[in-house]
Amino acid sequence: MRVADTDEGKPTGPPGSAPGAAPAGLSIGEVADATGLSVHALRFFEREELFLRPVPRTAGGRRVYEPADVEWLGLCNRLRESGMPIAELKRFAGLVRSGPGNEAERLALLQTHERAVRARIAELGASLEIIHGKVVAYEKHVREGTAAGVWAPTPSR
Amino acid sequence: MRVADTDEGKPTGPPGSAPGAAPAGLSIGEVADATGLSVHALRFFEREELFLRPVPRTAGGRRVYEPADVEWLGLCNRLRESGMPIAELKRFAGLVRSGPGNEAERLALLQTHERAVRARIAELGASLEIIHGKVVAYEKHVREGTAAGVWAPTPSR
DNA sequence: CTAGAACCTAGACTGCGATCTAGATCAAGC
DNA sequence: GCTTGATCTAGATCGCAGTCTAGGTTCTAG
Numbered sequence: 073m074r075v076a077d078t079d080e081g082k083p084t085g086p087p088g089s090a091p092g093a094a095p096a097g098l099s100i101g102e103v104a105d106a107t108g109l110s111v112h113a114l115r116f117f118e119r120e121e122l123f124l125r126p127v128p129r130t131a132g133g134r135r136v137y138e139p140a141d142v143e144w145l146g147l148c149n150r151l152r153e154s155g156m157p158i159a160e161l162k163r164f165a166g167l168v169r170s171g172p173g174n175e176a177e178r179l180a181l182l183q184t185h186e187r188a189v190r191a192r193i194a195e196l197g198a199s200l201e202i203i204h205g206k207v208v209a210y211e212k213h214v215r216e217g218t219a220a221g222v223w224a225p226t227p228s229r
Numbered sequence: 230m231r232v233a234d235t236d237e238g239k240p241t242g243p244p245g246s247a248p249g250a251a252p253a254g255l256s257i258g259e260v261a262d263a264t265g266l267s268v269h270a271l272r273f274f275e276r277e278e279l280f281l282r283p284v285p286r287t288a289g290g291r292r293v294y295e296p297a298d299v300e301w302l303g304l305c306n307r308l309r310e311s312g313m314p315i316a317e318l319k320r321f322a323g324l325v326r327s328g329p330g331n332e333a334e335r336l337a338l339l340q341t342h343e344r345a346v347r348a349r350i351a352e353l354g355a356s357l358e359i360i361h362g363k364v365v366a367y368e369k370h371v372r373e374g375t376a377a378g379v380w381a382p383t384p385s386r
Numbered sequence: 387c388t389a390g391a392a393c394c395t396a397g398a399c400t401g402c403g404a405t406c407t408a409g410a411t412c413a414a415g416c
Numbered sequence: 417g418c419t420t421g422a423t424c425t426a427g428a429t430c431g432c433a434g435t436c437t438a439g440g441t442t443c444t445a446g
Binding site: 110112113116120130132133134152157158159 | 432433434435436441442443
């Protein structure tokens with residue numbers, strides 16, 4: 073989200089952009105803006121080896137990203153926000169990084185995660201039903217003065 | 230889940246049970262078994278004031294719970310596992326504890342949470358679609374040798 | 387040339403939600 | 417009476433996933 077550091081205001085041209093260069097070449101701040109990740113998080117991801125390659129640098133030592141990195145980070149975001157731990161994401165990145173030949177393994181990993189997400193949705197659905205039941209009970213209680221399904225200050229006793 | 234401490238094996242009769250006593254009277258271990266929370270978690274919950282009352286003790290200082298506590302913990306579990314932070318659960322418990330008169334507030338809190346849960350389910354659904362798309366792509370790739378929608382070792386370049 | 391973004395590294399710190407430890411005490415069965 | 421298992425308190429520790437700090441360096445605009 074590019075909030076930390078001494079942010080604000082954006083360079084007109086990305087660092088690595090030569091005169092009529094072709095492949096974008098994005099600064100860390102631009103990637104942060106594009107992905108919703110903080111610059112801190114991007115550096116953290118890199119330390120954790122979540123990228124598909126060593127991120128190249130300018131002569132001055134600044135990271136230069138490409139659109140493909142942003143695309144990959146988009147998937148990372150989806151995997152993360154759906155509950156995949158960093159460690160597993162790292163494993164997936166490792167598989168992709170090591171090139172063709174392990175697609176079945178990647179598939180298995182993704183399938184496992186898909187199952188986990190479906191399970192999580194089901195759990196949430198179950199909790200939602202209970203919670204919604206309580207909401208309905210309270211709505212009725214507030215409306216009519218009944219007290220069924222609503223908690224008393226001291227249980228039983 | 231009653232795994233920690235030096236668990237295993239269960240007392241024949243709960244601590245506070247007089248000869249022909251009526252209202253159960255559950256030990257912390259029994260409540261742990263009944264709720265799926267660890268005994269540690271139960272003590273932690275108590276420190277955090279998540280109970281609807283001060284949990285009474287035997288002469289020897291041991292906690293004595295009642296079925297109503299287990300029931301309440303059941304709702305707590307649902308709220309927690311659906312993502313409600315301890316702090317908010319604590320607020321809810323406080324409202325219930327302070328007795329009738331604030332039902333509208335309790336309702337509002339639950340409605341807010343219900344909305345949050347629905348939003349979370351929607352998010353997960355969105356991620357699931359993406360992930361499932363990848364799974365399908367990989368399935369096809371593994372089956373046919375195509376490579377669309379599958380990540381190459383080095384992005385673009 | 388200079389100011390001020392934006393960036394760099396290494397490493398410390400945060401918040402949440404438990405979970406575990408140590409060192410007692412309590413209770414039940416033999 | 418003694419052993420064994422369950423519980424007690426207070427406080428330390430943990431795992432995760434960042435987030436932030438300190439102390440520079442690099443760029444770009446004016």
